[in-house]
Amino acid sequence: MLRIMEKGLTFDDVLLVPDYSEVLPRDVSLRTQLTQKIALNIPLLSAAMDTVTESKMAIALAQQGGIGIIHKNLTPAEQARQVRKVKNFESGVLTDPITVTTECTLEEVRNIMRGRNISSVPVLSTDGKVAGIITTRDLRFQTDLNKNITEAMTNRDRLITIHEGATREEIIDRLRTHRLERLVVVNDRNELRGLITVKDLSHTDTHPNAVMDDEERLLCGAAVGAGDGTEERIEQLVDVGVDVIIVDTAHGHSKGVIDRVRWVKQHYPDLQIISGNIATAEAAKALMQAGTDGVKVGIGPGSICTTRIVAGIGFPQVSAIANVAAALKGTGIPVIADGGIRYSGDMAKALAAGANSIMVGSILAGTDESPGEIEFYQGRAYKSYRGMGSLGAMSAGSSDRYFQEGSSADKLVPEGIEGRVAYKGSAAPIIHQLMGGIRAGMGYVGCATIEEMNNKPRFVEITSAGMNESHVHDVTITKEAPNYSR
Structure with a gap:
């Protein structure tokens, strides 16, 4: 049966x-x-x-x-x-961005950017603190790529950052005020907590x-x-x-x-x-x-x-x-x-x-x-x-x-x-x-x-x-x- x-x-x-x-x-x-x-x-x-x-x-x-x-x-x-x-x-915020240290050469960071298809990289000091940021624009007219990264990057004292926990409105206001394309996110100890780009924010607006x-x-x-x-x-x-x-x-x-x-x-x-x-x-x-x-x-x-x-x-x-x-x-x-x-x-x-x-x-x-x-x-x-x-x-x-x-x-x-x-x-x-x-x-x-x-x-x-x-x-x-x- x-x-x-x-x-x-x-x-x-x-x-x-x-x-x-x-x-x-x-x-x-x-x-x-x-x-x-x-x-x-x-x-x-x-x-x-x-x-x-x-x-x-x-x-x-x-x-x-x-x-x-x-x-x-x-x-x-x-x-x-x-x-x-x-x-x-x-994400609006890249919580785990690619980073380099102050010991890198310009050639090393250029290769990282090309390999990862990214246009900016936060730079950390040897103790893990934010030391600056380097972008493809900083590398554009460099002829000696054996130079240390610190000779071309935007140093910490000139770097515009934003504190972790900032609202979306605060982030947009900071980007607009300083005419920036990216913001480094830090905490009270100047430790890296992320990287915000205008591109990521605009993606979020495009897909509600x-x-x-x-x-x-x-x-x-x-x-x-x-x-x-x-x-x-x-x-x-x-x-x-x-x-x-x-x-x-x-x-x-x-x-x-x-x-x-x-x-x-x-x-x-x-x-x-x-x-x-x-x-x-x-x-x-x-x-x-x-x-x-x-x-x-x-x-x-x-x-x-x-x-x-x-x-x-x-x-x-x-x-x-x-x-x-x-x-x-x-x-x-x-x-x-x-x-x-x-x-x-x-x-x-x-x-x-x-x-x-x-x-x-x-x-x-x-x-x-x-x-x-x-x-x-x-x-x-x-x-x-x-x-x-x-x-x-x-x-x-x-x-x-x-x-x-x-x-x-x-x-x-x-x-x-x-x-x-x-x-x-x-x-x-x-x-x-x-x-x-x-x-x-x-x-x-x-x-x-x-x-x-x-x-x-x-x-x-x-x-x-x-x-x-x-x-x-x-x-x-x-x-x-x-x-x-x-």
């Missing part, structure tokens, strides 16, 4: 039923919980994939109000460096919806595994200020993941942790008991994932989201829907099924912010996109995600493919269209918040004919819409 649990439904199997509404799309709130302690201004994460999220994508997501998850196909040091780039990008930590740094997450070497990776990520880690595996309802969640909570009780991927209520309860702060749902729905075909394993995504959300109802543990999203309408359905936020990969792959170079094929521009279960990604470091670490390349059993997606330009307009679609959906069902969206809307199951009717039909598209293609 077959042990069939239930009928499973995915995005194309259902539609949301319109309801009486007094809610306009422009008035809805997209603010949501990523974990029990971290809130986002939009319910969007970029996938922890090596063709989707490194620092550029994470910066773009955080500026828009979401969060990027740096993939783990990097050394622990490089992954931490990617997180640091995000944390230092738009950005999500930041208590120190006004962009939020950033990172993926880790459950196997050997994870302790070192987590330690380095914590040192650079990562906001959340995801124990990212293909099967989150496993002893290794549960033990890793417990270990993280024991050693880093204040660190927010998301675990996954899962698809059942039992898995959600097990991870909740282990101490997770959020769960990620999705076994095999991704466009580049072959787990359901290779292993015969999976669960249709809408039903999986609903089952996990029901199991965690009232616990305060948020649900992240990961995979299977093709349109903004799918995102609205995921939220209505119980998800608090949504992780996307293919939609953001191919943008300027995704890793990799633009390739041309038959006159069209593309960027590469591959599953973390593909041979290439597994060989590069993600084999442990599929519990195949230690296997030689010719022994790996892939659960994903490598491909390419059309080049799409900047991620910002894509995110705008996605959020606009969610807003529209919330307006149709009369929901003003994500919390209402989790509980109020009703679904109707449709046939394949109903889905064909839902798509554009009986017409030739002559001008593509920015939010629809087929």
Whole structure:
């Protein structure tokens, strides 16, 4: 006898039923919980994939109000460096700027500036006090680069500084009064506490919806595994200020993941942790008991994932989201829907099924912010996109995600493919269209918040004919819409 649990439904199997509404799309709130302690201004994460999220994508997501998850196909040091780039990008105050000492030569500081792509460096004395600052302008007409840095820098007695704890208004007033592009932040003991640049402040003004930590740094997450070497990776990520880690595996309802969640909570009780991927209520309860702060749902729905075909394993995504959300109802543990999203309408359905936020990969792959170079094929521009279960990604470091670490390349059993997606330009307009679609959906069902969206809307199951009717039909598209293609 077959042990069939239930009928499973995915995005194309259902539609949301319109309801009486007094809610306009422009008035809805997209603010949501990523974990029990971290809130986002939009319910969007970029996938922890090596063709989707490194620092550029994470910066773009955080500026828009979401969060990027740096993939783990990097050394622990490089992954931490990617997180640091995000944390230092738009804080208004760079809390850990590159510094040099008064013993450096002009050539040494020039090489540092070029290597780090920075235009100014605070100079510290041998006892760690602020001695001055040197900029590219100071170096511009220097002919003898063997000279000591003190012969070209702005000395402390001429350096305009600001005390730590100053308000934004005080900072802007100081910059304007003295016509400065940067300010060194010091404490009462003349110790360096940061560097403020006009560029960072203007970035903050340009992105009012950005999500930041208590120190006004962009939020950033990172993926880790459950196997050997994870302790070192987590330690380095914590040192650079990562906001959340995801124990990212293909099967989150496993002893290794549960033990890793417990270990993280024991050693880093204040660190927010998301675990996954899962698809059942039992898995959600097990991870909740282990101490997770959020769960990620999705076994095999991704466009580049072959787990359901290779292993015969999976669960249709809408039903999986609903089952996990029901199991965690009232616990305060948020649900992240990961995979299977093709349109903004799918995102609205995921939220209505119980998800608090949504992780996307293919939609953001191919943008300027995704890793990799633009390739041309038959006159069209593309960027590469591959599953973390593909041979290439597994060989590069993600084999442990599929519990195949230690296997030689010719022994790996892939659960994903490598491909390419059309080049799409900047991620910002894509995110705008996605959020606009969610807003529209919330307006149709009369929901003003994500919390209402989790509980109020009703679904109707449709046939394949109903889905064909839902798509554009009986017409030739002559001008593509920015939010629809087929």
